[in-house]
Amino acid sequence: MKDNDLRLDGNAAGGLLNEIFPFEMTTAEATCGGCGTMKLFGEVMFYRHGMGAILRCADCDTALIRITHVRGCYRLDLSGISYLRIVADIH
Amino acid sequence: MAQQLKWQLGTVVEIRQETPKVKSLILEVPGWTTHLAGQHVDVRLMAEDGYQAQRSYSIASPPEDTYLMLTVQHIEDGEVSPYLTDELRVGDRIELRGPIGGYFVWNARDEKNDDSPLFLVAGGSGIVPLMAMIRHRANSGDKVPTKLLYSSPYHEEIIYREELDHISANDSSLRVIHTLTRRQPQNWMSYGRRIDRAMLADTAWRPAEKPLAFTSGPTTLVETVANYLQELGYKPECIKTERFGPTGGRTV
Numbered sequence: 001m002k003d004n005d006l007r008l009d010g011n012a013a014g015g016l017l018n019e020i021f022p023f024e025m026t027t028a029e030a031t032c033g034g035c036g037t038m039k040l041f042g043e044v045m046f047y048r049h050g051m052g053a054i055l056r057c058a059d060c061d062t063a064l065i066r067i068t069h070v071r072g073c074y075r076l077d078l079s080g081i082s083y084l085r086i087v088a089d090i091h
Numbered sequence: 092m093a094q095q096l097k098w099q100l101g102t103v104v105e106i107r108q109e110t111p112k113v114k115s116l117i118l119e120v121p122g123w124t125t126h127l128a129g130q131h132v133d134v135r136l137m138a139e140d141g142y143q144a145q146r147s148y149s150i151a152s153p154p155e156d157t158y159l160m161l162t163v164q165h166i167e168d169g170e171v172s173p174y175l176t177d178e179l180r181v182g183d184r185i186e187l188r189g190p191i192g193g194y195f196v197w198n199a200r201d202e203k204n205d206d207s208p209l210f211l212v213a214g215g216s217g218i219v220p221l222m223a224m225i226r227h228r229a230n231s232g233d234k235v236p237t238k239l240l241y242s243s244p245y246h247e248e249i250i251y252r253e254e255l256d257h258i259s260a261n262d263s264s265l266r267v268i269h270t271l272t273r274r275q276p277q278n279w280m281s282y283g284r285r286i287d288r289a290m291l292a293d294t295a296w297r298p299a300e301k302p303l304a305f306t307s308g309p310t311t312l313v314e315t316v317a318n319y320l321q322e323l324g325y326k327p328e329c330i331k332t333e334r335f336g337p338t339g340g341r342t343v
Binding site: 006008010011014018 | 147188189195
């Protein structure tokens with residue numbers, strides 16, 4: 001099985017992101033710090049591993065967010081995002 | 092409005108065998124606040140020793156239904172689906188949170204969608220979120236021209252086969268096109284191969300008709316479909332994808 005087969009849409013990260021941010025995050029817009037592409041989180045690439053999860057830019061593969069959740073502590077590396085816009089009133 | 096999803100308990104009120112490997116769980120979830128067609132829920136199982144496993148499942152029922160339907164494919168060596176398809180009984184309760192997702196959704200009442208014909212492409216259990224859209228469309232009386240291209244390995248593994256036949260027989264604006272990749276029954280009149288560029292060129296709305304495409308299923312199928320639709324002239328922002336991972340059982 002190729003690693004690419006494990007790729008999901010950021011849409012599948014909605015539940016995890018909602019544990020941290022109190023919004024429907026799949027419709028938040030992230031601008032990639034690597035290439036400047038702006039996409040909804042629902043549209044980016046999502047990889048989940050035993051250690052945590054990574055959202056990657058669909059165009060240049062830059063890691064937008066790395067998330068781990070270990071012993072009751074979330075750790076987020078957000079260095080791949082240059083700008084984040086969250087629509088607060090989708091529901 | 093900010094909202095933090097809470098884990099809720101859903102009670103199984105009915106279990107429906109859809110195909111040899113696929114069951115639908117019909118759940119009563121007190122306080123469920125409705126959803127949009129295409130959204131999913133996270134399901135969490137906890138063992139007695141505290142070990143947790145969690146997966147995402149697309150919602151099969153339309154927003155109009157009282158009960159929530161999840162359709163689950165049994166994945167060999169899966170952590171969650173064998174429990175859901177083999178162990179769960181009517182009256183049992185499972186933990187879930189949702190609805191989740193604002194991207195892979197279709198709403199008949201959304202004015203932006205009015206003129207866009209729908210092109211739905213599913214592989215295997217990828218039909219589930221698209222079925223919620225088809226049911227929602229039927230319930231709301233929406234007649235936006237819609238085509239479903241649906242790939243299954245065998246005839247007996249076509250999920251919702253009879254319901255799709257029934258809905259499309261009574262609605263000339265909905266066309267269902269099957270392809271069977273492994274074996275075709277005698278006198279099979281439709282496609283008998285994996286979805287490829289020629290099949291999409293034959294079945295998809297032309298880009299000039301400003302279609303909206305939704306494709307879901309195994310990751311490789313979804314990416315193949317999305318790439319070919321772009322080659323055929325579909326705008327990337329008009330192709331919504333829902334990758335289910337390697338086997339069609341989304342491992343989240």
